[in-house]
Amino acid sequence: MSFLPATANDLPNDLNPAGNSPALAPVWSGIVPGLVLVAMITTVAYSMRNLSGLTLFSPMILAVVAGMVYSNVLGLPAHAKAGIAFSQKRLLRFAIVLLGFQLTLGQVAGIGLGGVGIVAATLGATFLFTVTLGRLLGVDAKLARLIAAGSSICGASAIVATNIVTEAHDEDVTYAVAAITLFGTIAMLGFPLLAPVFGLDQHAFGLWAGASIHEVAQVIGAGFQNGTQAGETATVAKLTRVAMLAPMVIALGLMARRGSTEASSAKPPMPWFVVAFVAVVALNSLVAVPTQVHSAIALAAQVMLTMGLAAMGLQADISQLRSRGLRPLMLAFSAFIFIAGFSLTLVKFA
Numbered sequence: 154m155s156f157l158p159a160t161a162n163d164l165p166n167d168l169n170p171a172g173n174s175p176a177l178a179p180v181w182s183g184i185v186p187g188l189v190l191v192a193m194i195t196t197v198a199y200s201m202r203n204l205s206g207l208t209l210f211s212p213m214i215l216a217v218v219a220g221m222v223y224s225n226v227l228g229l230p231a232h233a234k235a236g237i238a239f240s241q242k243r244l245l246r247f248a249i250v251l252l253g254f255q256l257t258l259g260q261v262a263g264i265g266l267g268g269v270g271i272v273a274a275t276l277g278a279t280f281l282f283t284v285t286l287g288r289l290l291g292v293d294a295k296l297a298r299l300i301a302a303g304s305s306i307c308g309a310s311a312i313v314a315t316n317i318v319t320e321a322h323d324e325d326v327t328y329a330v331a332a333i334t335l336f337g338t339i340a341m342l343g344f345p346l347l348a349p350v351f352g353l354d355q356h357a358f359g360l361w362a363g364a365s366i367h368e369v370a371q372v373i374g375a376g377f378q379n380g381t382q383a384g385e386t387a388t389v390a391k392l393t394r395v396a397m398l399a400p401m402v403i404a405l406g407l408m409a410r411r412g413s414t415e416a417s418s419a420k421p422p423m424p425w426f427v428v429a430f431v432a433v434v435a436l437n438s439l440v441a442v443p444t445q446v447h448s449a450i451a452l453a454a455q456v457m458l459t460m461g462l463a464a465m466g467l468q469a470d471i472s473q474l475r476s477r478g479l480r481p482l483m484l485a486f487s488a489f490i491f492i493a494g495f496s497l498t499l500v501k502f503a
Contacts, residue, residue, distance in 0.1 A: 187236015187464075194220050194463035195456065213374035216459045217338055220466020229467060237464045245370055245461025246426040251454035252373070252388055253433025254447060261389050261434055268360055271503060272393045275364045275496040279305035280401075283488040290480045295321035296329065297484060298405070303333035304488035307395045308368035314398055318406040324477075331473035332485035334465065337367030340493065345378040355383040357500050363390025364496040367489075370462050396427050 198216035201207050207215065229237070280301045287297025302315035309330045316326050344366065348358045359376050362383070366372045369391055376387025442450075474482055 184236040184239050186230070187233040188240060190233045191237060191240045191460050191463050191467070194223060194467065195460045198459060198463065211374060211378045212459045213462045214342060214378060216463035217341070217374065217466035220463045221469045224467045224469065225471050237467050240460050240464035241468055244457050248454045248457035248461060249369060250426055250429045250433055251450055253430045254437050254442060254450045256385055256389070256434045257438040258434060260385060264360060264386060264389050267503065268390060269393055271360065271496065271499045272364045272390055273397065274499060275492060276305045276394060276397055278495055279488060279492040282491050283484065286487055287484050290484055292481050292484050293325070295319050296325040296477070296481055299325060299329035300332060300481065300485050300488060303329055303367060304485065304492055306398050306401060308333050308337055311398055314402050315405060318402060327473055328477045328481060331470055332482060333367045334469045335471070335474065336485055336489035337371040338469070340366045340489065341371040341375045344375045348379055351497065351501070355380045356386050359383040359386025360390050361497055361500045363387040363394070365492045368465065369395060370458065370465055373458055374462055392427050392430055
């Protein structure tokens, strides 16, 4: 028996919300069921935090684990997928913009030119390493570029954006997203436990997490798990990586056109939520936001981030990793190890 509400077409006529307003039917049957499922997973995550042994984990981390368990054990209802995708993309990015109200321009500048240099060097080195290793392992070049982009820049968003110029098969895109989600989740869960082992304070840990973990939401989950300062530093470092997405895709497009007259001329997407985040940080630096309003925004951002991570967990289909064999998986794993080790070395010794 389904836990989700019936769609508009399943309801009796006298209860159908679309009876007098046909425009409501697409909304109800499209986004709402998925949002309800995401909200349920989010509620479970907040409840799990009260259990003995789980109090050390943030709701964001528990949400992605609960979502992965649900989707890979029970499967996803087809009518919930649109709402899940909405939560993972639009809702999550709006929450990231709201995080700007927790930062000032002084804090953003806190990572310094050195921090920006660490992020840029890690991105470039990881991309080149992954593409080169992919060639040595015999992984298809297009799939290797997708894995390289997802590992070095910003996960699924970078994979989709890179495919504008790479033009790989849909199955390769799906595989790359699944692999990046898996190893990014491992990083989100494991990196906070390694901070004391490597002697990282909150600033250093945040910089490491932001420079190395794949998805924005995973970075935020790991960062705030280790403290407020770590979370804020991780967010700024990660969004610095995201801002490098457009130039990277443009560079790949130019390289592709040099090698083929049939390469795509489509323009790469602009990460507008990064621009909005910076604008909100500037506003928060110039305008005194009332304490009650500030607290309400912080709570809303946390809940929406948790929902976004729950959606990410729900979207993680582990079965996709069997579709391309062992070598691409080894490539994604090697990229994960390289970016973690390379960025940690820079954070500790640069």
